[in-house]
Amino acid sequence: xxxxxxxxxxxxxxxxxxxxxxxxxxxxxxxxxxxxxxxxxxxxxxxxxxxxxxxxxxxxxxxxxxxxxxxxxxxxxxxxxxxxxxxxxxxxxxxxxxxxxxxxxxxxxxxxxxxxxxxxxxxxxxxxxxxxxxxxxxxxxxxxxxxxxxxxxxxxxxxxxxxxxxxxxxxxxxxxxxxx
Amino acid sequence: xxxxxxxxxxxxxxxxxxxxxxxxxxxxxxxxxxxxxxxxxxxxxxxxxxxxxxxxxxxxxxxxxxxxxxxxxxxxxxxxxxxxxxxxxxxxxxxxxxxxxxxxxxxxxxxxxxxxxxxxxxxxxxxxxxxxxxxxxxxxxxxxxxxxxxxxxxxxxxxxxxxxxxxxxxxxxxxxxxxxxxxxxxxxxxxxxxxxxxxxxxxxxxxxxxxxxxxxxxxxxxxxxxxxxxxxxxxxxxxxxx
Ligand SMILES: [Fe+3]
Numbered sequence: 001x002x003x004x005x006x007x008x009x010x011x012x013x014x015x016x017x018x019x020x021x022x023x024x025x026x027x028x029x030x031x032x033x034x035x036x037x038x039x040x041x042x043x044x045x046x047x048x049x050x051x052x053x054x055x056x057x058x059x060x061x062x063x064x065x066x067x068x069x070x071x072x073x074x075x076x077x078x079x080x081x082x083x084x085x086x087x088x089x090x091x092x093x094x095x096x097x098x099x100x101x102x103x104x105x106x107x108x109x110x111x112x113x114x115x116x117x118x119x120x121x122x123x124x125x126x127x128x129x130x131x132x133x134x135x136x137x138x139x140x141x142x143x144x145x146x147x148x149x150x151x152x153x154x155x156x157x158x159x160x161x162x163x164x165x166x167x168x169x170x171x172x173x174x175x176x177x178x179x180x
Numbered sequence: 181x182x183x184x185x186x187x188x189x190x191x192x193x194x195x196x197x198x199x200x201x202x203x204x205x206x207x208x209x210x211x212x213x214x215x216x217x218x219x220x221x222x223x224x225x226x227x228x229x230x231x232x233x234x235x236x237x238x239x240x241x242x243x244x245x246x247x248x249x250x251x252x253x254x255x256x257x258x259x260x261x262x263x264x265x266x267x268x269x270x271x272x273x274x275x276x277x278x279x280x281x282x283x284x285x286x287x288x289x290x291x292x293x294x295x296x297x298x299x300x301x302x303x304x305x306x307x308x309x310x311x312x313x314x315x316x317x318x319x320x321x322x323x324x325x326x327x328x329x330x331x332x333x334x335x336x337x338x339x340x341x342x343x344x345x346x347x348x349x350x351x352x353x354x355x356x357x358x359x360x361x362x363x364x365x366x367x368x369x370x371x372x373x374x375x376x377x378x379x380x381x382x383x384x385x386x387x388x389x390x391x392x393x394x395x396x397x398x399x400x401x402x403x404x405x406x407x408x409x410x411x412x413x414x415x416x417x418x419x420x421x422x
Binding site: 001002003004005006007008009010011012013014015016018041042043045047049053055056057063064065067068069078079080101102103104109112114116118119120121122123124125126127129142145146150169170171174175176177178179180 | 185186187192196197198199200202205207208209210211212213214215217218219220221222223224225226227228229230231232236266277278279287288289291292303304305341343347348349350352353354355356370373374378379380382383403404405406407
């Protein structure tokens, strides 16, 4: 019987941020990009007390994890990013764009990053996925489950040094959140 | 490429977790999604997850009473328990993070301004790894209750915030540990946001006389249970012997 979820509350920033949390890959890693964005609420106001966490495969689409049926990648790829939002609701993660990961029926999924957002006012984390506008997302089976007119909320747009991915918790342009 | 054999993580029964929209907790009002969640069939990204180990820890991270030159004020306590999956298997070598208010109910956070003193000897932040039995142990002080602005004369029951990962993205959990018989439970919307009464009780630690240390510290036991997995074929069964 699972333990229930509770909100992180307003003071998560004393306990959860790590100095290297936003650095999924070290500086200078070939192909490294910054994914940046703003978390905002139903009034369009930035959320300054949220935590954004990311989980992803490496550039070859592998996980360094024993439950990857192809075998753990064994390369020490952390795959995990964590960044609290600042006073303007902004977060940033330095990472590499993941490779395609096999999905149902052995068909490849489009490159994606799983995201948890935790905040005061969220009694349970919300989960979303980042896709990339310059990748082929047309055959992705998860995106296909999302109403077409909302898919754009999951697609990060190109910037000078990476991508932009905003999270709108509620209202106009509300981000698609998943039940996992 | 054939089908991937993946573990699958069982969904928790209705009522185990709080709704995102909960009128009693004012901060949910502008922060809960209004569109329905989209059911995501668990795939490889969801059944794997960060495995965060020893590199994350400093030597005194699991003893919040020894992180400064002097000792913090308050009742010294040992908080211990096991991190388990839904099949009662220990989750080993897994990061457990906690944060909490001091004995007077004040957080060491610039946003916490209520008139109760900060304690120069208490940061209220701890980390540890579970052992081979899934057990974690912290030494800390019992946090105080604190007021907040949610409703008239609102007070949070004493609690310690816990963050755990398990081994899969689906198992990520942040919760709060409460203390037995807190008189503030009745008026607290965060505690009461859990619909199922039995699930709510699972957030309350148990006083544990066996683990107290004579002339030193009281002890509380708090097990954390994550979603269980059952090995199953992710997609349609492939033909045998292929
Ligand atoms: Fe708190």
